Amino acid sequence: NAGVTQTPKFQVLKTGQSMTLQCAQDMNHEYMSWYRQDPGMGLRLIHYSVGAGITDQGEVPNGYNVSRSTTEDFPLRLLSAAPSQTSVYFCASSASGTRINQPQHFGDGTRLSIL
Amino acid sequence: GQSLEQPSEVTAVEGAIVQINCTYQTSGFYGLSWYQQHDGGAPTFLSYNGLDGLEETGRFSSFLSRSDSYGYLLLQELQMKDSASYFCAVRDQSNYQLIWGAGTKLIIKP
Numbered sequence: 001n002a003g004v005t006q007t008p009k010f011q012v013l014k015t016g017q018s019m020t021l022q023c024a025q026d027m028n029h030e031y032m033s034w035y036r037q038d039p040g041m042g043l044r045l046i047h048y049s050v051g052a053g054i055t056d057q058g059e060v061p062n063g064y065n066v067s068r069s070t071t072e073d074f075p076l077r078l079l080s081a082a083p084s085q086t087s088v089y090f091c092a093s094s095a096s097g098t099r100i101n102q103p104q105h106f107g108d109g110t111r112l113s114i115l
Numbered sequence: 116g117q118s119l120e121q122p123s124e125v126t127a128v129e130g131a132i133v134q135i136n137c138t139y140q141t142s143g144f145y146g147l148s149w150y151q152q153h154d155g156g157a158p159t160f161l162s163y164n165g166l167d168g169l170e171e172t173g174r175f176s177s178f179l180s181r182s183d184s185y186g187y188l189l190l191q192e193l194q195m196k197d198s199a200s201y202f203c204a205v206r207d208q209s210n211y212q213l214i215w216g217a218g219t220k221l222i223i224k225p
Binding site for chain 1: 123145146148150156157158159160163165202204206210211212213215216217218
């Protein structure tokens with residue numbers, strides 16, 4: 001009963017490095033999203049996808065890319081890491097992006113530090 | 116734009132009742148949700164109010180008043196395991212995305 005799986009759980013990068021945060025869900029959910037969480041600021045949406053092949057920008061998309069080639073996977077790419085991207089990153093999924101009462105299911109998060 | 120306001124911290128005693136308020140300014144939204152997050156953990160869904168009124172789920176209840184742009188989460192018979200942060204969120208009518216409050220840290224004392 002995996003749900004939403006994120007890897008890695010922790011990562012330290014140097015400024016300018018690139019990396020991909022992985023997210024996979026096994027619930028056949030249409031909707032997937034990436035958030036970042038910083039102290040005292042709640043969750044901010046980076047990118048989201050309402051189905052395979054469809055992605056869109058959220059509130060804070062700069063510096064990040066996503067793709068959705070399959071229903072299960074939604075990787076987040078940091079193009080050139082900056083200290084401002086130090087944060088906790090959560091991937092979430094829900095059965096539908098447009099059915100308004102659908103809860104979001106979250107992965108355990110990736111704690112990312114940029115030096 | 117959209118914004119939600121919650122108290123940053125609330126303190127209560129084990130066994131008591133506590134209410135966490137959420138006020139919002141939004142041009143249009145689909146309902147109010149509540150999520151719980153323990154320190155170091157992931158947010159987990161608690162409740163959703165699509166219509167005005169009270170929704171009850173065990174020890175937790177949630178309320179929404181659209182006319183007052185206000186909602187709250189009510190936790191009864193507090194237990195130490197309820198110590199966590201609680202987030203309200205509204206679903207934006209323009210793109211269906213969730214907009215989150217900054218969260219309320221609930222501290223429970225024995």
